[in-house]
Amino acid sequence: MMQRAYFITGTDTGVGKTSVAVALLQAATKCGLSTAAVKPVAAGCEMTDEGLRNDDALYLQQACSTALSYAQINPFALQPPIAPHFAAARQGLHLDAQQLATHCQSVLDLKADLTLIEGAGGWRVPLNESESFADMAKLLAVPVILVVDIKLGCLNHALLSAEGIRADGLLLAGWVANQASGVNECHAEMVADLQGRLACPLLADLPHRLNQNELAADFDLSVLQAT
Numbered sequence: 292m293m294q295r296a297y298f299i300t301g302t303d304t305g306v307g308k309t310s311v312a313v314a315l316l317q318a319a320t321k322c323g324l325s326t327a328a329v330k331p332v333a334a335g336c337e338m339t340d341e342g343l344r345n346d347d348a349l350y351l352q353q354a355c356s357t358a359l360s361y362a363q364i365n366p367f368a369l370q371p372p373i374a375p376h377f378a379a380a381r382q383g384l385h386l387d388a389q390q391l392a393t394h395c396q397s398v399l400d401l402k403a404d405l406t407l408i409e410g411a412g413g414w415r416v417p418l419n420e421s422e423s424f425a426d427m428a429k430l431l432a433v434p435v436i437l438v439v440d441i442k443l444g445c446l447n448h449a450l451l452s453a454e455g456i457r458a459d460g461l462l463l464a465g466w467v468a469n470q471a472s473g474v475n476e477c478h479a480e481m482v483a484d485l486q487g488r489l490a491c492p493l494l495a496d497l498p499h500r501l502n503q504n505e506l507a508a509d510f511d512l513s514v515l516q517a518t
């Protein structure tokens with residue numbers, strides 16, 4: 292895998308995008324690959340002595356082999372844990388797909404073997420009155436990884452997300468079955484059902500695991516390399 296970049300999206304907020312991104316970065320590092328990551332917009336930040344900080348961005352920063360400043364990982368750190376364009380407006384900021392894509396590109400230009408870009412929430416989360424995170428991904432033209440929390444309702448959300456990604460002309464490089472909210476009694480059936488319908492590789496079927504540093508072992512990077 293040489294200089295690959297992926298946009299990590301999910302069926303919803305809280306489905307495990309960051310957990311999956313960290314696991315993929317750790318798996319790549321174990322294979323001797325260099326890694327980088329971007330969380331261009333994070334809503335739900337804590338004020339610290341160094342400024343606003345978001346847990347996702349800090350986890351990604353820690354998991355990367357490339358030394359990246361906080362601002363490189365997360366240029367837009369927004370305080371309230373609400374929809375990003377609402378949070379931006381409260382700080383007098385305007386989010387713009389081209390500006391965010393340009394920032395992501397500056398990290399891609401560092402040419403790590405694997406660069407992951409984590410969106411916020413799901414595929415069609417608004418950036419402003421007319422654009423969404425999908426527009427930023429389209430400008431970057433990177434393949435997409437879809438994280439699905441296997442729970443009631445996820446079949447519809449996963450299929451709509453895949454449809455939206457492909458309708459936007461992007462490659463769905465693979466999907467990850469996760470158990471962020473716990474074990475579902477229909478887990479195996481739902482994973483098999485989605486495998487039949489999503490028409491892209493299942494990169495990992497992750498267990499509900501409290502020690503998430505162990506999730507990296509569940510990823511087989513050769514599946515991604517083959518896409």
Ligand SMILES: Nc1ncnc2c1ncn2[C@@H]1O[C@H](COP(=O)(O)OP(=O)(O)OP(=O)(O)O)[C@@H](O)[C@H]1O
Pocket residue numbers: 301303304305306307308309310311347411412469470471472497498499500501503
């Ligand atoms: N496989 C798993 N086992 C146990 N807990 C998990 C698993 N995956 C995710 N979680 C937990 O679920 C919660 C949501 O996960 P995570 O923060 O990765 O989601 P997200 O999609 O990145 O959310 P956001 O939209 O806020 O960025 C976190 O508390 C995380 O620790």
Ligand SMILES: [Mg+2]
Pocket residue numbers: 307308309310347409
């Ligand atoms: Mg996250």
